[in-house]
Amino acid sequence: MADSSPTRSPAFSGNAGAPSTTRLEKLKAQSRKPGEASFFFYDAHFKTDAVKVLPGEYFVHDQDLVILTTLGSCIAACLWDRNARIGGMNHFMLPDGGGAQDCGRYGSYAMELLINELMKRGAMRTSLEAKVFGGGQVISGMNTLNVGQRNTEFVMNYLKTEHIPVISKDVLEIYPRKVCFFPHSGKAMVKRLAPTNPDALVAQDRVASQRIVPPSSGAGSIDLF
Template sequence: MTSASATLPTPARLAGAAPASRVEQLKSRPRRPGEASFFFYDAHFKADAVKVLPGEYFVHDEDLLIMTTLGSCIAACLWDRQRRVGGLNHFMLPEGSGDSGRYGSFAMELLINELLKRGATRSSMEAKVFGGGAVISGMSSLNVGQKNTEFVLDYLKTERIPVVSKDVMDVYPRKVCFFPASGRAMVKRLAPAQGETVVAQDREAAAKAQPLASAGGSVDLF
């Protein structure tokens, strides 16, 4: 005889519980090293979204909104036009000590390798590049934004990944929105006066996400 308890509906079935939203599913998913994890619903775009902080990246094959805010930093949006998968990173300086997504050389490797794991190929990738603004008054002699911009463009040229559009340098901080399944990217130039605020937020986020290595050769972030 079959036990009566085996046929009783679970509380979830009785209540008709709805399946978890995509944002909830993404929040509960294990996070890879350097992968963005700040998920939310964006009311303006009416879309599930993830915010990429300094030193982070995110790759997806659905039109989840990937967004970030940049000062002198760079965001590279890479998209495979055949596989229709894409991703975005956010790095602060071209080079530095240790393996950290805050540095361009490692950030680009993280992003490309994750795309390759998702079935992308270098021959069908294309790039859109944003950021590199001279956003802090009195700091133009350091040319951080220019160095970041030159680095990423040289890197992509070496990797033979064509840059199909870019909005770089000048004096503006920027908000970037990227839809990885379609490859669509949008950029909003913010008021130059917001530049120092953006950089301060970047520094705070980077310090929380990935502390600087104690080894010699570390670079102050600005």
Template sequence: MTLPSASSAMQQSAALASAGAARVAQLKTVSRKNGEASFFFYDAHFKNAAVKVLPGEYFVDNDDLLVMTTLGSCIAACLWDRHAQIGGMNHFMLPEGHGDSGRYGSFAMELLINEMMKRGAAKSRMEAKIFGGGAVISGMNTINVGERNTNFVIDFLKLERIPIVSKDVMDVYPRKVCFLPKSGKAMVKRLAPTNTDALVQQDKAAAQRAQPVASTGGSIDLF
């Protein structure tokens, strides 16, 4: 079998990048709802158009656009309807809070489920993969935001009868998560605890709003 030449591989990569850039440009023209992620870019590693879900945001799609986020003590829930091939991700900072904000788990989960149902998914067919809840700030034992977030999302999904098919939660690691909403494939990369200043500041802000109160499984790819 003849292997492709270096120039042929470069041409193919350039073609993929060009197609990805065109898709990103098209995605940026679409009007987005309040709280819907809108930071679109071309990911050179995965050679795919991507969207980054920031704290308080969500994204639902029925295509294999790469949905990405980075987590410290926050949680990202990835829900998927296998039959409808629709999936979505959220990113919340605290279990509960005042007002309708995707930064709080109770609102973020309801928002994600409702948006998926509007796109044709059925709650009875949804399955979940959950990520995050890391204790990324040393010495924060009295207010463990990551543990509270993790317990909340597990309890919420149990109450809603949405099975958790896989998870990578808690411990001390920040995480980068990628999700393909059409296929339901999720990938997670545990990041080094160092050089995560932005995540630490984000988690400290969440911890200041938190009040103290008296793992793995399924199929997740590492990258």
């Protein structure tokens, strides 16, 4: 396990004698936009505040709390502005499709949500860089639809079109993955999980495979932990 060297913000205090409010409590109390992750907790391993990004969600921040997600055939794109030192992660299930209520589950919308939020928070497109994870074939016998491969091809093509360099990636193969991203430093960590078809990931990938339309013919470091 690599040393993540995360930092934790000091507790915020109001007037002298008033109860202090931790960063975690403040994060939980804030209102959230549609699709913005809201599952906050204290991560005992990294010893810092954390937020879990579920399928269809994204999260952007400028401090080094840890953003976490777990992937099967889904993709998580971690974008970071090297100048503003702000970053974010999304988690999408399919390249495109769907309606407004679940738009974050589709790559074409999920990427726009993430980039737009980063820019609202002070990031610039010209200084963004990406780390990409997921796209694994975690369900045996699902080669025909190639959900993970299609997701991977989509995000790589999207980032190329948007001129956002992919400085590192861990994609495809048969592994589920746990991804951790520190949005202030841009540090990403990935853990390849045993390809034993964890129930939750299998259920998630089966939902994706049932909704997908079969296709017509036609630099930075990542730490393993």
